[in-house]
Amino acid sequence: MEEKEKRQYTNENQQTLIRVVRYLSQDILQPKTLKELTEALNLSRDVAFRTIWNLQDAGWVEEGAYGYRLSPAITTIADRLRQAVADTLKKYLPPDKDTLGQAEKEGVKDAAQN
Known part of the structure; x- marks a missing residue:
């Protein structure tokens, strides 16, 4: 398909969800703090928090004493x-x-x- 025929179906929020899941999956047993997420992915604190909140709501992320990590439910x-x-x-x-x-x-x- 030629470049000008392609439609743009991606949006920033969905891409951010994907980036966060990929980041958390790099070291699945090591929880990440909100600060680590914002710095590693160049996200604002607000965007990182809302993204994590949505992932928690879906059951894909859990919060522990040391930060956030992918939940066993995602397996x-x-x-x-x-x-x-x-x-x-x-x-x-x-x-x-x-x-x-x-x-x-x-x-x-x-x-x-x-």
């Missing part, structure tokens, strides 16, 4: 993706080498017996 997204990929692989790819090798050996045994 459900990764688990669903992992399961969907596994289901797709099982459906379309041949069995792994060990299974295939065992089937070939059994096929050779069956052919020798006939």
Whole structure:
């Protein structure tokens, strides 16, 4: 698609949410303070606070004694993706080498017996 045909569907607030989630996911066990978020992502304190508040409201971020971090609830997204990929692989790819090798050996045994 040519550049002039592209439409602009992104907005600053959604991009900020994504940036914060990515930042918090870099060191998932290490909580980040609001100050660390504002400095690392060049956000105003107000924008950082509202973004964190929305992520907390969605259950994606939790606040602890030392700052904010991604909550375990966000792992459900990764688990669903992992399961969907596994289901797709099982459906379309041949069995792994060990299974295939065992089937070939059994096929050779069956052919020798006939």
